[in-house]
Amino acid sequence: MSTTMTPVKARRSTSEKEKATPAWQKTLTSDRAARVAALLSFFLFWVVISALFARVPGPVEVVQRLVDEFSRGEVFGNFGSTLYRFGVGVALATVVGIAVGVIMGLSQLGRAFFESPVLVALSIPAIIWSFLTVMWFGFGDLSPIITTFLTSVPFVIVNVAQGVRGVSRDLRDMSTTYKVPLSRRIKDLVLPAVTGYVAAGIRFAIIIGWNGVLLAEWFGGGGGVGYRARWWYDANRFGGFAAWVVLFVGFIVLLDRFVLDRVIQRAFRWRDASA
């Protein structure tokens, strides 16, 4: 008696599937396509909303105002002032935040000491800090710098402290057994282990800090993006106001994508190498 064997359909490997997928399909399903789609959707939404409501300036008007501001020579000076204040504030918040976060993560006593002040600082909104610093330091660079610092530092501290507490117990025990000095433990064990948390903290610092700097400039005057945005707001010209907001938000997005993202990728190259 003879038996007929039905051939089993062979399953395709991932490389075969990859080869069989057309190029256009790969492009359309890529991460980059998703990002571009999100930007286009937002832009389309903006165009529609501005067409429906007279008080929402459209993209063309905003660009026109931006060109006007450039031609008046207002952009570089004001943008430079804001960038300087923002940069100093965020840098200070990063340094202080990492130091305090490491102390809170490593020491029970440090945690007990800093926990309540950090909690209080977290609950104070940027607008309150901007009022206070303008009252304390007047209309100079110091108010926006301190506001940026105070609004962003608690976020860096909380992230770093959480990261330090999560450092592998096994690696800490190994370091204790070999009597590795504290400075080397912090440099080679703690800081690399918390890089992701530090990066998240700096991202928060940037996002929260820019609120702070703009509010302090808005209320404190003395030039800057916040000051110019308020100038246009007071003049009831929303196109000019939106132009400055778009300029600064665009800068933050580019900073995040082209600087912070690359720094993080470099810090985690060991993970890519291991994959």
Place this chain on the structure above:
Amino acid sequence: MAVLTIKNLAKTFNVGTPRASRVLDDISFDVRGGTFVSIVGPSGCGKSTLLNIISGVEEHTSGDISLTSDSGGPARMGYVFQDPRLLPWRSVMKNMMYVQNDRSEATVGRCRKYLEMVGLTKNADFFPGQLSGGMQQRVGIARAFAVEPDLLLMDEPFSHLDAITARGLRAQLQDIWAQSKKTVVFVTHDVVEAVELSDRIIVLQPGGRIFEDITIDLPRPRRQTDPTVATLQAEVLGRLETMKAMARTPEAVA
């Protein structure tokens, strides 16, 4: 001269609470310089706790421990753990250097020497994640020897590896030890492994007391397939069986 001396050591976890449990009781022994001592016993008899106490990771409840060094300064310890415990974000060479006292040329040279002895010279710039489990454990062994320890502690270093890799590493460990003659305290639950590697085996019984202290007087290098090694392994296993039987019938101990 004894490198490690332990007298009447005891360890109780959760002292002063209803959950208090004594894991080590009246442990006394010393380890002479240049010897390889294994501590064997069933799971939960306190082997790893004893090693953690010697290393300083864990504190003992009572008794004395003293460590001496040839240099007269504080005793230097190396530790090979069950898992390699390498910093994943540092290269193999940087992991070796992480535990060293200094960054001198001599120290770098010593690290290279031990990496060569475990056959990983070409992998010095690799991240640990780029190595197999066996290779990572070899880095752990090289790291421990490279600190030139007065006392080297090893806690079941081959238990997470497959049989073939473990056998290769045991042979490699014997070779390195024969050249360096470091003082080693090696914890294992594998009697066969202990007989192959050790000059002396301390058997711990459940409850954390020393049951027996056995001297292994066999020529080196040893291989598990040698008839004399196999005979001795069978003998030690037999004694462990006796210990287990006694533990099952408490009146026999009394």
